Structure formats: structure tokens, C-alpha cells
Amino acid sequence: MLDIAGYLVAALMTAVAVWRALGGSDARRRSLWGCFVGFSIALWTKTEIVRIGLNNSSITDASILLKHYSAGTAILAIMYYIVAVYGKYPADGEMARAVRVARLIQRVATKTALASFALMTVMFFTIVDRSVPSDHFVSDHAGQWGATAYMSVFYIYLGSASALCLYQWAGAFRRERRGLLRVGLGMMAVAMVLGVLYAFGRMLAMWVWLADQPSYAVAHKIESSTEAMQLLLFVLFALGVSIPASEAGLRRARAWWALARLYPMWRELMAAFPGIPMEPPRSRYRELTRRDMDAELQLDRWVHDVADAIEKLRHHVPDDLMAAAREKAAHGAVAQAYWIKAALAAKAGGAPPGPVAAFEQPAAVDQDGEVAWLRQVARAYRKSSTAQAQSLLTTAEAAA
Numbered sequence: 285m286l287d288i289a290g291y292l293v294a295a296l297m298t299a300v301a302v303w304r305a306l307g308g309s310d311a312r313r314r315s316l317w318g319c320f321v322g323f324s325i326a327l328w329t330k331t332e333i334v335r336i337g338l339n340n341s342s343i344t345d346a347s348i349l350l351k352h353y354s355a356g357t358a359i360l361a362i363m364y365y366i367v368a369v370y371g372k373y374p375a376d377g378e379m380a381r382a383v384r385v386a387r388l389i390q391r392v393a394t395k396t397a398l399a400s401f402a403l404m405t406v407m408f409f410t411i412v413d414r415s416v417p418s419d420h421f422v423s424d425h426a427g428q429w430g431a432t433a434y435m436s437v438f439y440i441y442l443g444s445a446s447a448l449c450l451y452q453w454a455g456a457f458r459r460e461r462r463g464l465l466r467v468g469l470g471m472m473a474v475a476m477v478l479g480v481l482y483a484f485g486r487m488l489a490m491w492v493w494l495a496d497q498p499s500y501a502v503a504h505k506i507e508s509s510t511e512a513m514q515l516l517l518f519v520l521f522a523l524g525v526s527i528p529a530s531e532a533g534l535r536r537a538r539a540w541w542a543l544a545r546l547y548p549m550w551r552e553l554m555a556a557f558p559g560i561p562m563e564p565p566r567s568r569y570r571e572l573t574r575r576d577m578d579a580e581l582q583l584d585r586w587v588h589d590v591a592d593a594i595e596k597l598r599h600h601v602p603d604d605l606m607a608a609a610r611e612k613a614a615h616g617a618v619a620q621a622y623w624i625k626a627a628l629a630a631k632a633g634g635a636p637p638g639p640v641a642a643f644e645q646p647a648a649v650d651q652d653g654e655v656a657w658l659r660q661v662a663r664a665y666r667k668s669s670t671a672q673a674q675s676l677l678t679t680a681e682a683a684a
Contacts, residue, residue: 286508286515287332293515294327300522315365316525322358323518326351330511336419344414348421352404352438356397359445363393366452389448400441407434422486423503432490439487446479464531471524478517486510539579542655543586544572549624549662550586553593556628560592561585587654594645597627599637605680606642612676613664616646617657621664625673626680 301320304313328334329351338347367386408414411430418424425431450473457469489506498506547568554565562585565571574582606623613619623643646657 286511289512289515290327290331293518294324294331296522297324297327297518300324300526303526315361315368318361319358319365320522322354322356322361325354326358327518329354339417339419344417345408345412345421348418349405349408353401356401356438356441359442360393360397362449363389363397363445366449367393369452385448385451396441400437404434404437407437420504420507422490422507423500426490426493426500426503427497429494432494435490436487439483443480443483443487446476446483450476450480465528468524468527471520471527475517475520475524478513478520482510482514482517536579539583540572542583542659543579544568545659546583546586546590546662547571549621549665550590552628553590553624556631557593557596560589560596583655584651587651587658590658594624594627594643597624597631598641598643599639600631600635601627601641602677602680603639603641605676606644608676608680610644611679612672615660615664616644617660618664620644621661621668622672622676624661624665625668625670626676629670629673630677 297320301317301324304317304320329338329347335347338350339345343349367389369386407430412434413425413428413430421431422435453469453473453476457466457473460466460469486507493503551565551568554561558564566574571582601623605626606619609619609622609626610616612622
């Protein structure tokens, strides 16, 4: 079961690494991308097929060294991510504690990582007993001082970095008020708690085993339980980093869906007033798949286009058309849809411009409210017919 979970978590980290690679190239994104690439490589080296293949290669237990190189590089990338996020402050402002910690990390992170890698490499090829390929390195080398010293270097590096990340993300969690970002920071902080427990807990166990040699079953059980803790760590970290970013994705998805719903009404309004849009309407497919404009910006333009078209239509209809539409429909959005349909029919029939007619538009608190209202109008517009529009016009003209 643990091996299957290892494959799944490795695939998750790889997927997030690919997603991050497509997300941009500023310092924060590059750091996170490097972090996920490093951790995904480390996780693949822990999977059964890769682990056994590397450990039985010409370099015995090669998976251990490759895993620690890649994980160490990922940790270094996290350190640079913290510097990119927390290492800046206003020129005339006081340097906050989080900024001071980030600046300290910037000064020592690379040197510490390189020193750790160099020491681990020397120890791996000199004092670690690699006479027999191992499958589970920690339990296979329980009670051996060379492996204990080697792993201690890595665990001190890993645990210290996890503690620094915990400090920064726990503080950011307390200060943050935005919902999804706070959830993400909380998950990342919990992941680092697990990271500290994992690193220093394993290191403590290995030093205790030097004094009291455990049975293989006991050592393997402890190794497996801490391995499960580490897999949970990676899941929480991946989700914590991804959840805040998903907020923007959800906004774009909602905007795209609103565009799909508004398209029929928007296109007919723009066909009636071709001078309103910045460019002629395209087909539904091309409008919804265009890459030269963000969906949220496109939706904002469409909302303004519809409002401009309605203002122009008010000059082509009888003043009593809105009252007639309200008599036909109980809901305001439906009445507005009937009014638009009838107004377009009047303009298409050659109604000359005249005085501005009455029109009711509910006040929207924000754009989300305006878009929600327009979607209701667009839904009713799709269901309305030309016959209804003509009947409404006839009623309004008779009342006038």
C-alpha cells in the first residue's frame, strides 16, 4: 500500500511541477518550479522499481544519493522562494522580522546546501557500509554509525529548512485574511510541522539505535510510519501551494462560463450596433478560445458592450415598452430580456431614433452581481421568440 501511495504522490508532484512550468517565469514561479521538480525526482527515486534498479546498479545504493541531491536542491529552491516572497520591504519602512529571516536565508542558503552536499558525498563513498544493496536504507543500516552520521547531515539540513519555512508560513497564516490563501498557508505550515518531526524524529531514532540495536522489524516499522508521514507532507505541501493559485483559475473558469452564456445575446446586440465592439464578433468557438485576451477582461468588455447597446436601443422603442414587458414577465430579468428582444426587432424593422425610452436596470454592487444578472437576462433571452417580441411591440405602441 505504501509503495502504491509513493507512486501516486510522485505523480502528483510531477503534475504540479509541469503546471508550475507553464505558469510564468518570475522569481517566485521559478523557485516553486525548481522545488517541485526536485521533490518529484526524489519521490520517483523512492518508488520500488526505480529504487531497486538504482540500488543494484554499478553505484550501490545510488537511489539514496540521488534522492538526497534532488531533495536538497528542492529545499534550496524553497529557500529562494521564501526570499522572493518575504525578502522585500519598503525603502522607508522598518524591516520586519520575516524580512530579516529571509535576508539571512539569502546569505547562507546556497553555501549551506553546497557544504551539505559535499560532506554527504564524501561520507556516502567512505563511511557508509554499501557492501550489500539495500531496499530500505534506514532500517537496513539501523545501528551503523556511518549511515547514522551520513543521514544526520541530511536530516539537520532538511529539518532546519523545514523549521524556517514553518516560521515564515505560520506567521503569514496568522496575518492573512483572504480565505483560500489562508487555507493554503495553513496546509503548507502543517506540512512543515511534519517535515520537522520527520527529519529530527528519524535522526533521533538512528542515534538511539547506535546504543540499542533494534530488530529489523522494529526499525522497518518506524521507517515505514515516518515514510507515510513524509508522503502526507508532500500532499499537504502540493495542495497548499496549489489552492491559492486555483482561485485565479476558478475566476477564469467562471468568466469563461459567463462568456459562453452571454454570447448569443451579446452577438445579436453587436450585430445591431457594429460600432460598439472593438472588433467584429467572431464565432462562438473563436470567441471562447481566443488567447490574446484574458477571459475576465473579455467578460468586462462584453458587459460594457451590452450596456452601451441597451442605451442605444432606448432611442428606437416606445416609452411604454418596459411597462409592457413587466406585465408579461414576473421576474425583472425576464422582462429585461423581452425588452431587448423587442427593441432589436424594432430597430431591425427600421424604427428611427427618437427620445430615450424608459428602462429599468437594477443597481449592481459589483461586477460579479452585474454578470449574474446579465446571465439571467441572457437565459431568458435565449428562450424568448420573435413572435413574443412583435406582440410586445404592438402592445407598447398601442399604449402610446
